[in-house]
Amino acid sequence: MDRRRFLAGSAAGLTVGAAGCVDAFTSLDGVSSGREPPLVADRPDAIYYPTHTEEMTMGGMAMTDNGMAISLSYTFPHRFWRVFNRDGGYEAEQFDVEADDAIHIMANIWDSETGVVLPVSSVDIAARGGNGVDERETVYPMVSQQMGFHYGDNYHLDGDDTYTVDITVGATTARRIGAFEGRFDEPQTVTIDLDYSEAARNELDYELYEERQGEPGAISPMSMEMNGMSMPTGRVRELGGNSLGTGLADDVRYAAAVLTADRFGETPYLAVTAATRYSELVIPSMGLAGTLTGSDGEPVVEGMSLEPSLDPEFGFHYGAAVAGATGEETATIEVTTPPQVARHEGYETAFFETPTVELT
Known part of the structure; x- marks a missing residue:
């Protein structure tokens, strides 16, 4: 089966690609939003190869006054899971695509000097434009095999336009050590112009893992670079000592x-x-x-x-x-x-x- 290039960046100055190769999958062209294959039956209680992956479009990147780098990207809206504590135990509940979801929006946040991915107390994304869209949502902290730790949610847009997107990032929730002491303790807001069209979204690659879906394992994280700056996926580092x-x-x-x-x-x-x-x-x-x-x-x-x-x-x-x-x-x-x-x-x-x- 032919392997098409995964995550070919569409924003100026952006290059995005898979960090490794995955064997045996096909591509679907002309896939519209919310069109996902069924989940694998009898999924293992472990990390497993997903049914598919989707190409991502970079919206832009901005810097805060305190040295945070924030990138904004989107892909098709898709299912995801949130964790809840019920009846004394934890479980993942599936959230499906809703009728007015146009995209799955994602924000990555990291320290621009060290490349350390930053957990923060909240991330609010407010978009204005299109056919009267004035949407504001607090998006979820997430982990994915492609992007690692980031913030995201399915999101409503209506109409092709350049949307004005304000991203408000809360203070970090983690104790800070060394040069991080006293940093990232105040909310910061950046504005990114997001070019969106339904036709461009529908042209994003959509790729199936027909031979490996459900097997133990994981796809390789993507590599991302914009205007000469690498966007980290949050790989763990050596501790030393x-x-x-x-x-x-x-x-x-x-x-x-x-x-x-x-x-x-x-x-x-x-x-x-x-x-x-x-x-x-x-x-x-x-x-x-x-x-x-x-x-x-x-x-x-x-x-x-x-x-x-x-x-x-x-x-x-x-x-x-x-x-x-x-x-x-x-x-x-x-x-x-x-x-x-x-x-x-x-x-x-x-x-x-x-x-x-x-x-x-």
Whole structure:
């Protein structure tokens, strides 16, 4: 079967492409909004190849006064899942395309200097233009195999036009370390002009994974560049310091280390990253607890809550100061709350039954 180029950028100065190859899929031309193949029957409780992917169009990029870079893009409206706590357990509920949804709109937010993807308290997107459109929505934090951690939702537009889009980004929700201290603590608003036409949207590539859909695995994250600036997908970074090892459970890949650099303060710092199994994309909005056990079998710390944090060198992670930690201990990581972010297809069944894991 022929493989068509995935994510060929249409905005000036933009190049977008797949970061790797996926075998055996076909393309559909002339697909209109909301037209998706049925979900795979008996999806695994794990990360799996989705039924399809869609080309993305870049709307533009802007910078805030405090050094945040914000990009805006869209594709076809499509189903996604949100996580809810019901009857004492967590589950993913599917949200389907509604009749007035024109696009799935997406915002990526990162620090322009370090490329660290930033979790924030809220993202509001307000669009004006077309046939009297004056729409404002708070969009959801999401994870997808193509884009990693971002913010998005299906969105109403009406009529071909250049829409004026205001994106208001709240303060970051994570503890900030080192050069990040005192930054990203105030809401910021940027304005991007979004060129939209229904015909151009319907010409976006729409590609099926007929031979691999439903199998364990994941498509490769895309690579994006606009005006010479790379737009990160939030891949996990090396921690450095004294490594406590790695572990894998329920398709979550963990790494941990004890760090003593000056920016962490006088007390040794335990840092833990949680990432997707196949592409090592950061998984935010989890509840994690850590236990460190010394060589004598005695706990240095037991069941300590790990706080979502941002470091300018290794980015988003979960961490806590642990007096007496050396990096020679055995680390055990427990999930107290599964990831609360919305999920694109291929992630919606994963990360709900994560066992405690000992790192080696």
